Amino acid sequence: MFTEELKAFRRLGFRHVLLQALNFASVIASGLMIWKGLGLITNSESPIVVVLSGSMEPAFYRGDLLFLTNPVHERYHNGDITVYKIPGADIPIVHRVLETHDAKYRGPLPAHNQRLLTKGDNNEVNDIELYRGLEYLERKHIVGKVRGFLPYIGYVTIAMNDFPQLKYALLGGLGLLALIQRE
Amino acid sequence: MHTLFSRVNNLSALLSSCVMGLLAAIALSSMMLQFFEAPLEGGSVVVKGVKTSPPLFNWNTKQLFLYLDAEYTNAKGVKNAVVIWDRIVRRKADAKIHVQGQQKYPFKDKHTFRDASATYTLRYNLMPHVGALVYGVAGTTNTSVPFPPMNNNV
Numbered sequence: 535m536f537t538e539e540l541k542a543f544r545r546l547g548f549r550h551v552l553l554q555a556l557n558f559a560s561v562i563a564s565g566l567m568i569w570k571g572l573g574l575i576t577n578s579e580s581p582i583v584v585v586l587s588g589s590m591e592p593a594f595y596r597g598d599l600l601f602l603t604n605p606v607h608e609r610y611h612n613g614d615i616t617v618y619k620i621p622g623a624d625i626p627i628v629h630r631v632l633e634t635h636d637a638k639y640r641g642p643l644p645a646h647n648q649r650l651l652t653k654g655d656n657n658e659v660n661d662i663e664l665y666r667g668l669e670y671l672e673r674k675h676i677v678g679k680v681r682g683f684l685p686y687i688g689y690v691t692i693a694m695n696d697f698p699q700l701k702y703a704l705l706g707g708l709g710l711l712a713l714i715q716r717e
Numbered sequence: 718m719h720t721l722f723s724r725v726n727n728l729s730a731l732l733s734s735c736v737m738g739l740l741a742a743i744a745l746s747s748m749m750l751q752f753f754e755a756p757l758e759g760g761s762v763v764v765k766g767v768k769t770s771p772p773l774f775n776w777n778t779k780q781l782f783l784y785l786d787a788e789y790t791n792a793k794g795v796k797n798a799v800v801i802w803d804r805i806v807r808r809k810a811d812a813k814i815h816v817q818g819q820q821k822y823p824f825k826d827k828h829t830f831r832d833a834s835a836t837y838t839l840r841y842n843l844m845p846h847v848g849a850l851v852y853g854v855a856g857t858t859n860t861s862v863p864f865p866p867m868n869n870n871v
Binding site: 592593611612613614615630632633634635636637638651655660680681682683684685 | 786800
């Protein structure tokens with residue numbers, strides 16, 4: 535079975551393998567560039583997130599894909615759906631703003647002088663329990679504001695996290711195909 | 718060239734681009750609709766007789782999130798906006814809402830707004846099945862309404 539492939543390998547030579555490796559690397563590099571470019575445009579460290587919990591049902595379900603922006607000079611308002619990350623917690627949380635408190639102007643970025651309280655639509659109480667001792671959220675904890683979404687597309691990543699074998703099978707298969715293809 | 722693999726590949730590529738095109742068409746068409754429609758009819762007194770007009774419920778409406786905002790500036794000069802009531806409406810049939818009684822979320826800072834008055838605004842957030850989120854104002858009190866006298870026993 536593999537003798538045929540090996541023969542082809544020998545015929546095409548070392549340069550072919552190098553070329554394929556280069557192709558593979560350029561695909562990965564352009565993916566990374568698009569991600570980081572989106573991050574620059576939206577001013578958000580992660581402009582696309584996948585919903586991991588059911589705390590915003592029936593608005594967002596597990597696996598929904600969210601698109602975020604985080605404009606520097608824009609304040610957050612009640613009703614906005616934010617994604618925030620508390621230092622020390624490893625997963626970001628998607629919840630809606632329940633209270634905003636804007637203190638008087640101090641410093642160069644007045645929009646950042648804001649304290650927020652959030653709550654999940656599907657939760658009975660607000661998020662103070664999740665803040666790990668903080669009384670309010672501050673702007674620096676916020677990753678972005680949800681602008682639009684695509685349902686269920688992100689379920690692939692959840693499946694890959696839940697079943698790591700799937701991830702390795704997918705990666706291995708793609709790598710093998712990239713090396714073997716002769717066109 | 719015409720192997721089973723390439724056929725499956727072509728077919729799935731065509732199907733996924735068709736689905737993406739359809740989703741984009743749905744999202745864009747409903748955005749156009751909301752762009753041209755006037756906002757909800759306003760309520761005059763705090764919340765009394767606000768009607769949700771039908772165009773808010775269209776083919777791309779997953780839910781309507783209604784919330785009542787109280788905005789006030791306290792003695793320290795901090796501008797506060799607090800949601801005191803909200804409701805998720807998922808069907809047009811449920812859009813007629815009668816609410817009376819207590820606020821859903823109490824104010825937390827009981828000491829700083831003692832002599833203040835607030836502006837109340839009913840806002841909505843339209844969440845689509847696919848596409849962009851839309852925000853709007855359903856009605857506002859325009860002038861500020863003094864807080865009712867505090868009950869010190871509470």
